[in-house]
Amino acid sequence: MRALLFIFAVGLSITGGIVTAMETITVSATYRERIAMLPGVTFEAQLQDVSLADAPAKILGAVTVNDAGNPPYEVALPFNPDVIQDGRRYAVRASLRMGDKLLFTTDTHTPVLTNDTGTDALITMVKVQAQAEPTRRLIGEFVYFADAATFTACGSEETYPVAMEGAYLDAERAYRDAQAEPGAPTVVVFDGQIAEREGMEGGQRDMVVMDRLAGFVPGLTCERAMADSDIGDAYWRILSIGGETLGAVEGKREPHVIFRSGEGTFTSTIGCNTVNGGYALDGSSLTLQPGPMTLMACPPPLDEIERAWVQGIASVSEAIVTGPTMELRSAEGETVAFLENVALR
Numbered sequence: 001m002r003a004l005l006f007i008f009a010v011g012l013s014i015t016g017g018i019v020t021a022m023e024t025i026t027v028s029a030t031y032r033e034r035i036a037m038l039p040g041v042t043f044e045a046q047l048q049d050v051s052l053a054d055a056p057a058k059i060l061g062a063v064t065v066n067d068a069g070n071p072p073y074e075v076a077l078p079f080n081p082d083v084i085q086d087g088r089r090y091a092v093r094a095s096l097r098m099g100d101k102l103l104f105t106t107d108t109h110t111p112v113l114t115n116d117t118g119t120d121a122l123i124t125m126v127k128v129q130a131q132a133e134p135t136r137r138l139i140g141e142f143v144y145f146a147d148a149a150t151f152t153a154c155g156s157e158e159t160y161p162v163a164m165e166g167a168y169l170d171a172e173r174a175y176r177d178a179q180a181e182p183g184a185p186t187v188v189v190f191d192g193q194i195a196e197r198e199g200m201e202g203g204q205r206d207m208v209v210m211d212r213l214a215g216f217v218p219g220l221t222c223e224r225a226m227a228d229s230d231i232g233d234a235y236w237r238i239l240s241i242g243g244e245t246l247g248a249v250e251g252k253r254e255p256h257v258i259f260r261s262g263e264g265t266f267t268s269t270i271g272c273n274t275v276n277g278g279y280a281l282d283g284s285s286l287t288l289q290p291g292p293m294t295l296m297a298c299p300p301p302l303d304e305i306e307r308a309w310v311q312g313i314a315s316v317s318e319a320i321v322t323g324p325t326m327e328l329r330s331a332e333g334e335t336v337a338f339l340e341n342v343a344l345r
Contacts, residue, residue, distance in 0.1 A: 022078045025112055027063075029094040029123040030071035031104050035198060042097045043068035045121075047079050047112070051088040060090070068096070077121075084113055092121040102128045103204070133193045135211050139225050139322050141185035142216070144175045151208045154187070154222035154323075160208040163197045167213040170243070177245040178216035187225050189214040189322050189338075214320070214327040215240050215338030225323040229341040231281060232261025236326060236339040238270065241308050243335055246270070249302060255309075257339065265291075268313075270306050272298035277313065286319035286328070312336040 027045045043065040048057035061079035077092065084090065090113045096104040104125035111117040140153035142162070149162040149172065162168060167190065178186055191212040196204045217225075217239065238246060238255035246255050252271035259266045259279060266288065268275045277291035290313050298306050315330040328336040 023081045023119070024076040024078050025061075025092060025119045025121055027073075027075050027077050027092055027094065027121045027123065029073045029121075029125055031096075031125045031127065033127055035204070037068070037070050037096070038098070039067060039069075040098060041068050041103065042066055043073045043075075043094070044097070045073075045075055045077050045092060045094045045123075047077055048091055048093060049088060050091045050109070057091075060084075086114060088114060090114060092123065094123045094125055096125060104128060133195065135191050135193050137189070137214075137320070137322055138192055138208075139187065139189045139325070141222060142171065142175060142188040143183060143185050144172055145183040149175075151188070152185075154225045160194065160206060163195070163207040163209045165197075165209060166192070167210040170213045171210055174213060174216050174240075174243075174245060178218045178239075187217045187220040187222065189217070189325050189327070213243075214322070214325070214335065216245075217325055217340050220324065220340065225325075227324055229321050229324050229326070230261075231286070231319060231321065231326065232259045234259060234341050234343055237342050238268075238309075238337055238339050240338045241270070241305060241312060241336070244305075244308075246305065252302070255305075268309070270302060270309050272296060272302045272306050275306075275310060275313070281319070284318055284320060286316055288313045288316045290314055309337070 025047060029043070029045065045063050046059050047061040048059055050057045060083060061077055063075045063077050065073060065075060073094070089111065092110045092112055093106040095102060095106070104127055106123055107126045110121050110123050112119060112121050138153055140151055140156070143150050149168070150159050151162050152159045162171070171188065171190070175186060175188070190210045191214070192208055192210045194206050195209050197207040197209070198204060236257045236259070238257065240246060248254060249271050253269055255270040257266055257268040264280065265276065265278050273294040273296050275290060275293040278289045280287050290310060293310070316328045316336050317331040318329040320327045320329065324341040326339045326341070328339070330336055
C-alpha cells in the first residue's frame with residue numbers, strides 16, 4: 001500500500017485559537033515516457049505561492065507518496081484556505097525521486113485556486129536529463145554473450161551493461177573477429193562515457209556508451225593492460241588497419257612496426273614487403289615519412305592490406321597510447337591502425 005506523509009498531518013489547522021478545516025487540491029500527475037518505475041520511488045506534490053517573480057516560492061502544503069510505483073499519481077494535496085489571498089498566484093509542482101536523485105519534475109506553471117483556476121491540477125512531468133560523464137579513454141574487459149555486452153574497466157570491480165548505440169555494432173563485430181570463444185572477456189580500448197540509459201528490464205540505470213572504438217587486444221590481461229608504454233625502441237604488433245582486424249597468415253611474418261628513437265626511423269611489414277621510413281614525435285603528435293620498401297608481389301589478401309598500410313602511413317598525425325596499446329589517427333580523426341606493444345607481454 002502506498003504510504004502518504006502529509007506536512008499538514010491532520011484535517012484541521014489551528015491559527016490564533018481558531019480551528020480551520022483544511023481543504024484539498026486534487027492532483028493527477030504522469031509522464032509521457034513508457035518507463036516502468038523501480039520499487040522505492042517517491043512522488044511529491046507541493047502547493048506554492050509564486051506571486052513574487054524575484055523571490056523563492058513559498059510552500060503552503062505538500063504531500064509525499066513513498067514507494068509510489070507507476071503513474072498516474074493521484075493525491076489530495078491539503079492546504080489552509082485562510083492563507084489564500086485574492087490577487088496572489090498559486091501553483092502546484094510535482095516531482096518523482098529515487099532517493100536523492102530527481103527523475104521527473106514539473107517544467108510548466110500549473111495554476112490553482114485564484115483567477116478561476118479551481119482545485120484540480122493535471123500535471124505532465126518531464127524527465128530530468130542526467131549529467132553524463134565526459135567522454136574519456138577507457139580500457140577494460142568486454143564480454144559479449146546472448147545479444148548483450150558488458151564492460152569492466154581495468155582496475156575496477158564495477159561491471160556495466162553496454163548501450164546498443166554509438167560504436168556498439170563496431171565493437172560487437174570486432175569482438176567476434178578477435179575472440180574465438182564466445183562469452184570470453186577480451187580487453188578493449190575505446191572513447192566513451194558512463195551515462196543513464198533505459199535498461200532491458202525497464203527503469204533507468206548506468207550504462208557504458210562507446211562513442212568511438214579503438215580496438216580489441218586478444219590475450220591481453222587487465223594486469224598487463226595497466227602498464228605504460230613508450231612508442232620508441234619498441235616492437236608494436238599491428239592488430240587492425242582501418243578498423244579491419246588482421247589475422248595471422250601461415251608462413252608469413254606477423255604484421256608489426258619497430259620504432260627506433262635514437263635514429264628516428266621505423267621498420268614495418270604486414271607480412272609481405274618491408275616498409276621503412278622516418279618518424280617525428282612531439283607529445284601525442286606523430287608523423288611518419290614513408291621511405292624505401294621492398295617490391296615483392298604480395299598474394300591476396302596481403303596485397304590489399306599492404307596497400308592500405310602504405311597509404312595510411314602518410315596520413316598519420318596522432319598516436320594515442322593507452323597502456324600497452326597505441327592507436328594511430330589521421331588528421332581527420334580516423335583510425336589508421338591499432339597496435340599492441342608485445343614487449344610488455
